[in-house]
Every structure is written in structure tokens, then in C-alpha cells.
Amino acid sequence: MRYSLALFMAVVTGWTFSPPVAAADSSVDKPSDTALLEQIATLAGDDAAARKQALFDLAKTGDSRLEAFLENYRTGSVYLWNDQIVVCTETEEDEDFNELAPLTHPLTGEPLLGDDDKQVKPDVSDLGDISPNRD
Numbered sequence: 001m002r003y004s005l006a007l008f009m010a011v012v013t014g015w016t017f018s019p020p021v022a023a024a025d026s027s028v029d030k031p032s033d034t035a036l037l038e039q040i041a042t043l044a045g046d047d048a049a050a051r052k053q054a055l056f057d058l059a060k061t062g063d064s065r066l067e068a069f070l071e072n073y074r075t076g077s078v079y080l081w082n083d084q085i086v087v088c089t090e091t092e093e094d095e096d097f098n099e100l101a102p103l104t105h106p107l108t109g110e111p112l113l114g115d116d117d118k119q120v121k122p123d124v125s126d127l128g129d130i131s132p133n134r135d
Contacts, residue, residue, distance in 0.1 A: 031061055033107060037085070040106055043073065044080045044130045051132075065107045073132060078106065080128035086112060091124055099124045 042054035088101040100121040111119035
């Protein structure tokens with residue numbers, strides 16, 4: 001009993017007086033945007049185990065920008081378009097009743113712009129489904 005109390009006190013004292021964890025420094029082990037986008041691209045693959053591992057790896061990065069992305073992925077708002085991962089949370093209809101998908105960047109949430117500097121809005125039929133429950 002005395003030894004377990006001593007061990008408990010040693011652990012508590014160690015935690016109390018230890019320096020802050022490096023996670024507060026966002027420059028430590030933070031993956032680049034390119035690395036994050038490569039991990040995100042894995043979600044478009046057919047290998048369920050690789051997709052699952054990519055989700056774990058993305059969650060472990062601690063990058064706060066991924067919160068919105070992972071929620072969009074969970075709700076089926078993430079797609080593959082022109083070999084890139086994109087997000088579309090709502091669709092629009094044009095004057096000819098075509099259903100268009102205003103696209104945003106998966107990390108920044110900023111609108112994806114075309115050559116005309118306007119938001120890209122392809123037809124929804126041009127988007128590939130990469131929702132988590134597509135198997």
C-alpha cells in the first residue's frame with residue numbers, strides 16, 4: 001500500500017511539474033498541406049483498410065482544418081473531381097434546371113476558382129462519390 005501511494009505521488013508530481021507538451025507548438029510534427037492532401041486522396045481509393053488507416057492518420061495530425069473536412073466526409077459531401085478531392089455541401093440549379101456543385105478546397109474551405117476566377121460549379125454527375133459508406 002505504501003509503495004502504491006509513493007508511486008501515485010511520483011506520477012502526479014511528475015505530471016504536475018513537467019514542462020508543457022510540444023503539441024502547443026504548431027510547428028512540431030505538423031504535416032505539410034501536400035502531405036495532408038495526399039492522405040486525403042487515399043480516401044478515394046478502393047482499399048477499405050487503406051481508407052481506414054488514412055482516417056486515423058488524418059485524425060492524429062491534430063490539424064484543426066481537418067475537423068470540417070472530416071465532418072463533410074462523414075456526411076457524404078466530399079467528392080472526386082478531375083482527379084482531386086473536393087467538397088460540395090450544397091448544390092445549385094441553373095436556368096436549365098441542371099444541378100450544379102459549387103466546389104471548395106478540402107483543407108481551406110475556400111471556393112475553387114476556374115480560369116475565369118469564378119467558383120467552379122460542375123454538373124453533379126461529373127463528381128465521383130467517395131463517401132465512407134460507398135462499399
